[in-house]
Amino acid sequence: MLLNKVVRNFASSSAKVPQFVPITSNTGIAGAVGNTPLIKLVKLSEELGRNIYGKAEFQNPGGSIKDRAALYLIKDAEDRGLLKTGGTVVESTAGNTGIGLAHICRSRGYNLVIYIPNTQAQSKINTLKLLGAEVFPVPPKPYDDPENFNHKARRHAESLENAVWANQFDNLANRNAHIETTGPEIWNQLNGKVDAFTCSTGTGGTFAGVTRYLKDVSKGKTKSIVADPPGSCVFSYVTSGGKSLERSGGSFTEGIGQGRITDNLKQDIDTVDGAVFIPDGETIAMLYRLLDEEGLYLGGTGALNVVAAAKIAKDLPENSNIVTILADSGHKYSDRIFSKKWLQEKGLLEHIPENLHKYIVYP
Numbered sequence: 001m002l003l004n005k006v007v008r009n010f011a012s013s014s015a016k017v018p019q020f021v022p023i024t025s026n027t028g029i030a031g032a033v034g035n036t037p038l039i040k041l042v043k044l045s046e047e048l049g050r051n052i053y054g055k056a057e058f059q060n061p062g063g064s065i066k067d068r069a070a071l072y073l074i075k076d077a078e079d080r081g082l083l084k085t086g087g088t089v090v091e092s093t094a095g096n097t098g099i100g101l102a103h104i105c106r107s108r109g110y111n112l113v114i115y116i117p118n119t120q121a122q123s124k125i126n127t128l129k130l131l132g133a134e135v136f137p138v139p140p141k142p143y144d145d146p147e148n149f150n151h152k153a154r155r156h157a158e159s160l161e162n163a164v165w166a167n168q169f170d171n172l173a174n175r176n177a178h179i180e181t182t183g184p185e186i187w188n189q190l191n192g193k194v195d196a197f198t199c200s201t202g203t204g205g206t207f208a209g210v211t212r213y214l215k216d217v218s219k220g221k222t223k224s225i226v227a228d229p230p231g232s233c234v235f236s237y238v239t240s241g242g243k244s245l246e247r248s249g250g251s252f253t254e255g256i257g258q259g260r261i262t263d264n265l266k267q268d269i270d271t272v273d274g275a276v277f278i279p280d281g282e283t284i285a286m287l288y289r290l291l292d293e294e295g296l297y298l299g300g301t302g303a304l305n306v307v308a309a310a311k312i313a314k315d316l317p318e319n320s321n322i323v324t325i326l327a328d329s330g331h332k333y334s335d336r337i338f339s340k341k342w343l344q345e346k347g348l349l350e351h352i353p354e355n356l357h358k359y360i361v362y363p
């Protein structure tokens with residue numbers, strides 16, 4: 001009955017025809033990557049008198065921003081003739097690129113081998129396995145150690161026929177994904193009024209690619225500021241004018257933080273307008289606040305990016321538009337970031353206001 005009524009009402013009024021129709025993908029899951037909504041963080045924007053927008057990358061088929069890079073890395077290998085039917089993709093990843101690759105590999109009939117630091121959330125490892133990947137969790141090692149996960153992945157690919165090491169850190173196909181998709185989407189979604197962009201970096205593909213596109217299309221007017229967690233060298237690199245790679249401590253965020261300037265980041269790092277350092281206490285507080293006030297259930301990097309956007313907003317004129325990346329959702333990390341014991345162990349509990357402790361649902 002109710003359904004009939006709705007249908008009749010809809011049919012009788014041309015004004016009810018939706019103006020926007022989400023895309024139809026005729027190329028399977030690959031065509032469903034990207035074209036994500038841009039969400040205004042209404043309460044935060046009201047408080048700041050500046051508009052903070054988050055790109056809802058958790059809405060990608062594999063659940064993160066890294067689906068975009070995964071698709072471009074595979075297309076790049078295919079275009080260069082390195083990957084043929086039945087071939088194998090090998091990659092070193094904190095997890096999300098691996099998950100993106102796993103979806104695309106399944107849909108195109110490729111095998112997938114993943115090297116992942118054994119410090120990452122178990123749920124990412126489980127997801128990779130259930131998507132058919134062969135997974136090698138390995139101890140984290142510095143880049144110049146031959147046992148670093150990148151070198152292990154490269155050697156693995158070299159030992160196989162019809163196999164490619166995707167090399168997301170230094171393969172510029174990653175950055176191209178954001179020059180060709182994320183950047184233009186943001187620009188169009190705000191009709192060209194993008195005053196500032198910020199996000200943190202893992203491979204640097206997102207930050208570098210979006211920065212390159214926005215700087216070009218705005219003729220240098222859009223400001224781009226890189227955000228960095230503890231344990232990463234990017235803040236120190238930018239603020240020292242490229243002289244220092246100093247870093248100390250560590251972060252609970254996963255998928256971001258670097259000990260070097262990757263080839264993807266190197267392309268555009270000299271065009272940035274600055275860097276902000278975001279301590280974990282501010283990130284976890286924002287993660288809980290966004291859940292409570294905006295209804296957004298984010299992973300740590302998305303929350304960190306919003307902290308950075310809010311800091312940058314304070315130095316910009318009223319009504320400026322500041323865009324950042326909501327890289328993934330909280331699902332993969334929930335047994336950590338919503339566990340009282342884990343928060344206590346990491347020294348993060350004290351940063352969460354008492355009235356938000358109701359969200360700490362695990363012991």
Ligand SMILES: Cc1ncc(COP(=O)(O)O)c(C=O)c1O
Binds near residue numbers: 206299327
């Ligand atoms: C949750 C999350 N946020 C941010 C990033 C960083 O993105 P990029 O590698 O493009 O710098 C990653 C990378 O894996 C990630 O997994």
